[in-house]
Amino acid sequence: MAQQLQVLSALDAAKTQWYHFTAIVIAGMGFFTDAYDLFCISLVTKLLGRIYYHVDGSPNPGTLPPQVSSAVNGVAFVGTLSGQLFFGWLGDKLGRKRVYGMTLMLMVLCSVASGLSFGHSPKGVMATLCFFRFWLGFGIGGDYPLSATIMSEYANKKTRGAFIAAVFAMQGLGILAGGMVTIAVSTAFKNRFQAPPYAVDPAGSTVPEADYVWRLILMFGSLPAALTYYWRLKMPETARYTALVAKDAKQAASDMSKLLQVEIEEEQSTVEQIAKSPTDTFGLFSKEFLRRHGLHLLGTTTTWFLLDIAFYSQNLFQKDIFSAIGWIPKPATMNALEEVFRIARAQTLIALCGTVPGYWFTVALIDVIGRFTIQVLGFFMMTAFMLGLAIPYQHWTTKGNHIGFIVMYAFTFFFANFGPNSTTFIVPAEIFPARLRSTCHGISAASGKLGAIVGSFGFLYLAQNQDPAKADRGYRAGIGVRNSLFLLAGCSLLGLACSFLVPESKGKSLEEIKPPRHASKPPVLTNEVTDVQPAGPVTQQPTESTHLSPWYAPGRVSYATWTLRSRSLQTDGQCGILGLNPPSVNQVENTCVASLGAARFRSPPRRTSPSVINGYCAEDDERGIQRLLVYEYMPNGSVEDHLSPQCKRTLSWSMRLRVALDSARGLAYLHEQMEFQIIFRDFKSSNILLDKDWNAKLSDFGLARQGPTEGISHVSTAVVGTLGYAAPEYMQTGRLTAKSDIWSYGVFLYELLTGRQPIDIDRPKGEQKLLEWVKPYISDVKKFRIIMDTRLAGEYSFKSATKLASVANRCLRQQPKSRPKMSEVLEMVQQIVGSTGAGVPQAPLRNSDLEQGHPRLEKKKGLRRTIGEQKKGQGMQLAWQGCRSKLVKSC
Known part of the structure; x- marks a missing residue:
């Protein structure tokens, strides 16, 4: 890779160290709180209905009216969407660190305030609850782009996916914690304040102390966030923001030298050169941005949108599905606290068996099999399992088959989290340039939350029974759970198709990931310098006296390197690969020559050239001027090859x-x-x-x-x-x-x-x-x-x-x-x-x-002799190709 700052190279190559785990915990605690606060509301909505909307003489406990239920469940998502857009943009303008503390403090304050919601009437309490949950969501929204961007910019390229996934996996622990806290609080109050079922005593089934239960559950979310606030403030700004966006190479080198405990050079001149690049100025949604990243942004937004419709619909309304299949008893047979306990137990079981393992499978395998594979596999399996639930739905709702339904349902969550729910969070933090990374991640995440709003509001109505008499009070007849599952399967299938718009980023530096630049019809790269004409000036035109090396069009070099196969790979150099192609295609090495200062590389006349450089390629992108050196084809290898004791032919003295x-x-x-x-x-x-x-x-x-x-x-x-x-x-x-x-x-x-x-x-x-x-x-x-x-x-x-x-x-x-x-x-x-x-x-x-x-040669002679003897009867003989032995056909 060309034009790579030393501080960024050091981060990319750094071994896994303690600061990586510290960053995971600090960023992850924010996501723990995010998930806890977003999902715990679904555990207490039934309780809110019993407390504030009880109707005397009704055969069933009170429930939240449709509009109120939609508002309570969905208002946090509206706030999250707004926060993702605002803080994503602010993270690129002011810096990741400066904004990071704001989001956490907002989450802490609004979590506490949600539990203190007040009013003279049920509507007043619900209104203040919605107000505080909107701003809670606003803070949560900011945590999405900032946590992902910070972790991606801190991580090395080998395990970056696992580190970002580990931050996101804290969401699973947050969901699990929400269920466990609800179980603990409801059990404690249930044992302390005994109450009869609703059918026995409608008024007495909801004890006055139940009002404290939902408040304590909502307020608990502030605790883990508050514990990590100090450490967020202590985190240094990411080197990529400091160097590439703020253009302060000295500060970036200083921060990362302390963090990595190595000496890193400032390289201010290189940063200034990048800053002067015209490609460092294109704006969001400009023609240049759309040309470079338009399809990528379309891919990240559509996949996240479609995923969240399915994911949040199921998460928020698990209790309705469990009731529909009979896994949770009818509300009239339980008191208020018993119902909270059973809903929490069911959701905790699903989280423990399906949700949490899926997150950590992603952590373990994302840097092994890649983001794209996991995302496509996840969408495919979600589609399959949802169809498996929907097609034989009548079978699953029959008494005795409920366990099978739960297992199938858990698998949809497993493959959502070992799939697109994780990758849609990870990929936007990797594929966009540093100065737009947080903004683009925020846009992608906001698209996802729009899907969550569609799911949380839409599924609420769609999942109602097709028989109006059996629909929940205040709701119109819907299409039923079965047909809703068919729709969610369709969303997953569309998400699979949109995944092909998103590039693979496994194992690449953040500065390497960019869209292909060659034309649809690959040009031919020849060995003749005179055949290569510049496609456009990148530097001052050369004169005869300067002996400027010829400039190769980026598309031609891209095609030449793309055609390299594993069989033609000769060596892996300091900054890229050196391929051995037929003489009709030059050797191309992707090499770091940023330290040479300018986009031109001067060479002596060809007849006296002391180097193998045949020409160069230079183009502008978001990293500045990127350079590649085109090498002359060197058929006789290196001097080391011919001095090696393993080589059967050595250099003469005159040579x-x-x-x-x-x-x-x-x-x-x-x-x-x-x-x-x-x-x-x-x-x-x-x-x-x-x-x-x-x-x-x-x-x-x-x-x-x-x-x-x-x-x-x-x-x-x-x-x-x-x-x-x-x-x-x-x-x-x-x-x-x-x-x-x-x-x-x-x-x-x-x-x-x-x-x-x-x-x-x-x-x-x-x-x-x-x-x-x-x-x-x-x-x-x-x-x-x-x-x-x-x-x-x-x-x-x-x-x-x-x-x-x-x-x-x-x-x-x-x-x-x-x-x-x-x-x-x-x-x-x-x-x-x-x-x-x-x-x-x-x-x-x-x-x-x-x-x-040489001793190493002595060890291998017996093996070569054995191989040769084994193949002699098969028309083969052992011959030397360069300095390596190879079995070839006998003449």
């Missing part, structure tokens, strides 16, 4: 000298011949590739950094690179200079001389570190031959070898200032090559000393 010269020329160009100095920072044999003529060229600029400017001695960075090659002063202090590359070059020269890796744990203990092993031999001419690669079989110039070792020693001086400049090193190597008369590199020599090879 090793040429490699030393070519690589020195490449480093000298980067250090001293460009407009600004580039420090390679990861110079090693595996990053030196060989073209078809065996010329060596530098590759993999993923860790390259711009050198210090005039008046500055070094560049301070996080320590990265490869052990064995990195200079000691850089490893100890993080201070990077061009002399760090000089040290790495010295190590590489000894690698050419000895054929050994800088660190090799498979060798005997005294030979594992190359520089320590060669020390006793390089100062004694008589012992010098001991260090030379035995696979050369003595075919080398002893004089040039000792001179090359002398150059290596100068590069490996402990004091960086004592090391020569790269131009001086290049001059010394040129003299060695000139005096030796290396000429054109020879073809690789056949390794004639396999019996005395």
